[in-house]
Amino acid sequence: xxxxxxxxxxxxxxxxxxxxxxxxxxxxxxxxxxxxxxxxxxxxxxxxxxxxxxxxxxxxxxxxxxxxxxxxxxxxxxxxxxxxxxxxxxxxxxxxxxxxxxxxxxxxxxxxxxxxxxxxxxxxxxxxxxxxxxxxxxxxxxxxxxxxxxxxxxxxxxxxxxxxxxxxxxxxxxxxxxxxxxxxxxxxxxxxxxxxxxxxxxxxxxxxxxxxxxxxxxxxxxxxxxxxxxxxxxxxxxxxxxxxxxxxxxxxxxxxxxxxxxxxxxxxxxxxxxxxxxxxxxxxxxxxxxxxxxxxxxxxxxxxx
Amino acid sequence: xxxxxxxxxxxxxxxxxxxxxxxxxxxxxxxxxxxxxxxxxxxxxxxxxxxxxxxxxxxxxxxxxxxxxxxxxxxxxxxxxxxxxxxxxxxxxxxxxxxxxxxxxxxxxxxxxxxxxxxxxxxxxxxxxxxxxxxxxxxxxxxxxxxxxxxxxxxxxxxxxxxxxxxxxxxxxxxxxxxxxxxxxxxxxxxxxxxxxxxxxxxxxxxxxxxxxxxxxxxxxxxxxxxxxxxxxxxxxxxxxxxxxxxxxxxxxxxxxxxxxxxxxxxxxxxxxxxxxxxxxxxxxxxxxxxxxxxxxxxxxxxxxxxxxxxxxxxxxxxxxxxxxxxxxxxxxxxxxxxxxxxxxxxxxxxxxxxxxxxxxxxxxxxxxxxxxxxxxxxxxxxxxxxxxxxxxxxxxxxxxxxxxxxxxxxxxxxxxxxxxxxxxxxxxxxxxxxxxxxxxxxxxxxxxxxxxxxxxxxxxxxxxxxxxxxxxxxxxxxxxxxxxxxxxxxxxxxxxxxxxxxxxxxxxxxxxxxxxxxxxxxxxxxxxxxxxxxxxxxxxxxxxxxxxxxxxxxxxxxxxxxxxxxxxxxxxxxxxxxxxxxxxxxxxxxxxxxxxxxxxxxxxxxxxxxxxxxxxxxxxxxxxxxxxxxxxxxxxxxxxxxxxxxxxxxxxxxxxx
Numbered sequence: 029x030x031x032x033x034x035x036x037x038x039x040x041x042x043x044x045x046x047x048x049x050x051x052x053x054x055x056x057x058x059x060x061x062x063x064x065x066x067x068x069x070x071x072x073x074x075x076x077x078x079x080x081x082x083x084x085x086x087x088x089x090x091x092x093x094x095x096x097x098x099x100x101x102x103x104x105x106x107x108x109x110x111x112x113x114x115x116x117x118x119x120x121x122x123x124x125x126x127x128x129x130x131x132x133x134x135x136x137x138x139x140x141x142x143x144x145x146x147x148x149x150x151x152x153x154x155x156x157x158x159x160x161x162x163x164x165x166x167x168x169x170x171x172x173x174x175x176x177x178x179x180x181x182x183x184x185x186x187x188x189x190x191x192x193x194x195x196x197x198x199x200x201x202x203x204x205x206x207x208x209x210x211x212x213x214x215x216x217x218x219x220x221x222x223x224x225x226x227x228x229x230x231x232x233x234x235x236x237x238x239x240x241x242x243x244x245x246x247x248x249x250x251x252x253x254x255x256x257x258x259x260x261x262x263x264x265x266x267x268x269x270x271x272x273x274x275x276x277x278x279x280x281x282x283x284x285x286x287x288x289x290x291x292x293x294x295x296x297x298x299x300x301x302x303x304x305x306x307x308x309x310x311x312x313x314x315x316x317x318x319x320x321x322x323x324x325x326x327x328x329x330x331x332x333x
Numbered sequence: 334x335x336x337x338x339x340x341x342x343x344x345x346x347x348x349x350x351x352x353x354x355x356x357x358x359x360x361x362x363x364x365x366x367x368x369x370x371x372x373x374x375x376x377x378x379x380x381x382x383x384x385x386x387x388x389x390x391x392x393x394x395x396x397x398x399x400x401x402x403x404x405x406x407x408x409x410x411x412x413x414x415x416x417x418x419x420x421x422x423x424x425x426x427x428x429x430x431x432x433x434x435x436x437x438x439x440x441x442x443x444x445x446x447x448x449x450x451x452x453x454x455x456x457x458x459x460x461x462x463x464x465x466x467x468x469x470x471x472x473x474x475x476x477x478x479x480x481x482x483x484x485x486x487x488x489x490x491x492x493x494x495x496x497x498x499x500x501x502x503x504x505x506x507x508x509x510x511x512x513x514x515x516x517x518x519x520x521x522x523x524x525x526x527x528x529x530x531x532x533x534x535x536x537x538x539x540x541x542x543x544x545x546x547x548x549x550x551x552x553x554x555x556x557x558x559x560x561x562x563x564x565x566x567x568x569x570x571x572x573x574x575x576x577x578x579x580x581x582x583x584x585x586x587x588x589x590x591x592x593x594x595x596x597x598x599x600x601x602x603x604x605x606x607x608x609x610x611x612x613x614x615x616x617x618x619x620x621x622x623x624x625x626x627x628x629x630x631x632x633x634x635x636x637x638x639x640x641x642x643x644x645x646x647x648x649x650x651x652x653x654x655x656x657x658x659x660x661x662x663x664x665x666x667x668x669x670x671x672x673x674x675x676x677x678x679x680x681x682x683x684x685x686x687x688x689x690x691x692x693x694x695x696x697x698x699x700x701x702x703x704x705x706x707x708x709x710x711x712x713x714x715x716x717x718x719x720x721x722x723x724x725x726x727x728x729x730x731x732x733x734x735x736x737x738x739x740x741x742x743x744x745x746x747x748x749x750x751x752x753x754x755x756x757x758x759x760x761x762x763x764x765x766x767x768x769x770x771x772x773x774x775x776x777x778x779x780x781x782x783x784x785x786x787x788x789x790x791x792x793x794x795x796x797x798x799x800x801x802x803x804x805x806x807x808x809x810x811x812x813x814x815x816x817x818x819x820x821x822x823x824x825x826x827x828x829x830x831x832x833x834x835x836x837x838x839x840x841x842x843x844x845x846x847x848x849x850x851x852x853x854x855x856x857x858x859x860x861x862x863x864x865x866x867x868x869x870x871x872x873x874x875x876x877x878x879x880x881x882x883x884x885x886x887x888x889x890x891x892x893x894x895x896x897x898x899x900x901x902x903x904x905x906x907x908x909x910x911x912x913x914x915x916x917x918x919x920x921x922x923x924x925x926x927x928x929x930x931x932x933x934x935x936x937x938x939x940x941x942x943x944x945x946x947x948x949x950x951x952x953x954x955x956x957x958x959x960x961x962x963x964x965x966x967x968x969x970x971x972x973x974x975x976x977x978x979x980x981x982x983x984x985x986x987x988x989x990x991x
Binding site: 077078079080081082083084085086087088089091092094095096098099100102103106117119120121124125127128129131132134135138139142143144145146147148149150151153154155157158160161163164165166167168169172173175176179181229239240243244309319323327330331 | 704705707708711714718722725726727728733736737740741743744745747748750752755756758759760762763764765766767769770771773774776777778780781782784785786787850853854857860861864865868869872876877878879880881882883884885886887892894896897898902903904905906907910
């Protein structure tokens with residue numbers, strides 16, 4: 029029970045810190061001192077207090093969408109292994125529920141963007157919808173392969189890759205992490221897929237979808253996308269952090285890993301520019317090929333003798 | 334079982350009864366009678382499912398057919414319930430939908446008669462166990478639906494679509510007749526139980542029979558590559574007819590496939606894999622072309638192909654489970670597939686009915702010129718949204734449950750420890766995920782272009798109020814049903830598994846552990862809904878001040894409706910990735926001169942099968958047949974001469990063979 033409450037607290041607050049660490053890293057590479065790592069949390073609180081500015085074109089969909097985005101993202105968090113690789117609810121094939129409930133949040137973020145009748149937001153929505161069609165199959169292929177290898181359909185199998193795959197373990201882990209990392213970059217709309225700090229509407233993806241959201245709506249949506257990033261990062265943690273450690277150590281390792289991922293994302297954002305829009309799809313497609321590599325390694329392990 | 338036949342008679346009589354009334358009372362009479370008929374027919378079906386028994390009834394026909402047996406087993410009962418509920422909703426809806434046509438003095442009488450005939454024949458198809466009578470009912474079903482499709486026969490494209498439908502149905506029935514003929518020759522009987530006995534001993538013939546039947550019934554169901562009639566016929570028909578056709582009638586094709594599966598017994602691995610692959614191709618093909626469509630009903634028709642593909646995937650997984658002797662896999666596969674039949678008929682009918690409302694109010698099916706309808710038609714919009722979320726298989730609605738079962742079956746199948754099964758199933762899982770996300774893309778497009786944003790044309794400004802209550806009621810009922818199945822799947826799964834075990838002949842009692850999983854999901858779904866409601870309550874209660882302003886337009890303040898993102902542009906990034914899979918037809922008039930007067934650009938995407946296979950085929954056919962034009966002289970003497978030559982040839986033939 030204590031672990032579950034710890035996990036819940038982590039889901040609610042760690043996303044702010046991760047975003048803060050990314051910003052801090054970028055400031056570091058840019059030679060600036062940067063804002064405090066708690067700044068995203070202060071931003072959140074400030075936004076919650078502000079008044080709404082809402083477009084006249086919008087309908088009720090625009091008003092309820094942020095709530096559904098938040099509730100479905102939080103709900104998805106229940107199925108993901110967090111500290112000590114333990115999820116709040118463990119059910120077989122939970123990853124399907126996880127992926128589809130995140131799809132629900134995406135569905136509402138897409139229609140809420142389209143509700144404003146803005147061409148920019150439509151553009152962002154159409155790109156976002158398009159990325160999902162590439163990301164999701166690769167994610168499913170990765171998890172199905174890993175689960176076939178471990179013979180277990182919960183997220184636990186992510187942590188059992190090494191012990192089940194003999195000599196192939198390290199390779200499978202590396203490629204699985206790469207798949208998940210590209211997924212974090214795409215779904216979390218980070219460089220090189222999307223630049224959250226850009227000022228030009230034409231080149232944005234996620235940011236442009238929420239152009240018209242303000243005050244609490246904006247706060248909620250940013251929070252939800254932070255949570256989503258945390259959840260996907262937790263899947264990497266489930267692979268990397270060994271199971272069976274004491275609670276304190278695994279919690280520390282988990283938090284350290286989350287910060288490490290944030291630092292890596294921040295470093296990538298400082299080191300590279302975002303890819304040209306027409307080539308972004310090619311970058312995201314790399315995920316599918318890595319997932320195929322995982323599949324072939326699993327097949328090699330199971331049938332290669 | 335007697336009730337069932339009385340119900341059928343009520344259905345048949347209701348059509349004639351309606352003719353006796355005048356004006357709107359016609360539709361009311363038909364609706365009331367259909368309600369009575371549905372209750373009478375569905376009651377024994379519910380009884381069969383609740384008690385898990387079989388009901389049989391033998392009717393003694395003339396010497397030609399001898400005794401014809403009708404049977405209600407759990408599978409038939411499941412279909413009977415689907416047909417009754419969905420058809421009833423369609424008939425109630427037609428009360429409101431046909432009103433404008435009443436004033437135009439359309440031939441409503443024949444329409445109602447064919448509608449009730451269609452329902453009655455579908456009910457008989459799924460209960461009849463005699464091959465000959467089955468074919469007769471099947472043909473009545475095809476013909477009556479043909480007359481329903483060509484309701485607006487004064488429009489040329491409607492007639493064209495109707496004839497295409499008729500041709501496809503008759504090609505399909507050839508394959509069904511062939512399959513039944515082979516069965517009849519091997520068994521020497523015409524009833525399905527005789528077929529089962531004979532084919533159980535002869536696996537090779539069973540394989541051929543199943544392949545033929547799959548082509549025949551698959552054409553009705555709309556599997557790619559036999560789907561081409563579907564996207565034409567659905568838009569041509571009136572909305573409640575397309576809803577019944579897409580929601581129920583194409584499912585009789587699935588019923589046929591399941592029935593043949595129970596007759597042919599455990600299929601060979603090759604057939605199981607073929608069914609799985611064809612289904613996955615159908616699913617992807619359907620949703621892909623749905624994304625390209627701007628005609629709302631065509632879009633929904635392509636989604637029927639997608640969902641038939643998903644149902645087929647479930648059946649394919651179930652068949653793999655049978656081949657590899659994995660009862661749990663087959664239970665989950667068939668269970669998911671059969672539940673998806675019900676689910677698809679619920680949300681697809683819901684979507685077709687709300688699309689009909691939009692068409693009735695705006696007089697257009699082209700979504701590119703709609704927009705902002707949520708303000709004038711809020712109920713239709715919310716119902717369409719519920720349908721969209723359900724069809725995208727998102728929790729907490731019903732589509733998710735059936736897809737989850739299919740996914741879970743495929744995951745369990747990964748443990749078969751067979752190379753081909755592993756590869757096929759992992760790719761199937763990825764493909765199903767792809768289909769799901771593409772459906773999200775398609776329905777966010779459809780919903781937001783039709784209902785959100787600003788009106789894109791005068792058509793979109795035409796509706797002043799929402800559709801009337803008799804049209805909203807069936808939609809609301811279906812939406813509630815979609816939510817109930819999504820939230821309480823554990824109560825229905827037991828009966829679905831009964832139907833599934835009729836198909837495979839396996840006992841799925843051990844698979845009821847899935848019901849526990851379903852209870853967990855139900856618990857989660859309830860929690861989710863509650864949590865969302867609480868958050869919504871908090872948001873509305875403690876909301877800050879709201880200030881209205883224009884949409885952000887990059888500094889410009891005068892954004893107008895033509896600056897909005899359109900359906901084509903929304904789908905464009907995705908479609909440009911898959912360029913080779915379409916035939917794009919551009920219609921461009923570039924601006925000329927210094928002060929250009931007219932210019933336009935439009936993009937139309939052709940079905941690749943139609944463009945590269947069917948059209949050349951038809952062209953060749955026309956060319957070939959034109960060679961015989963000379964024979965048609967219009968001279969009666971020469972026609973008599975042809976008859977004579979034909980007779981002589983037959984006599985010579987008989988002499989040689991005999």
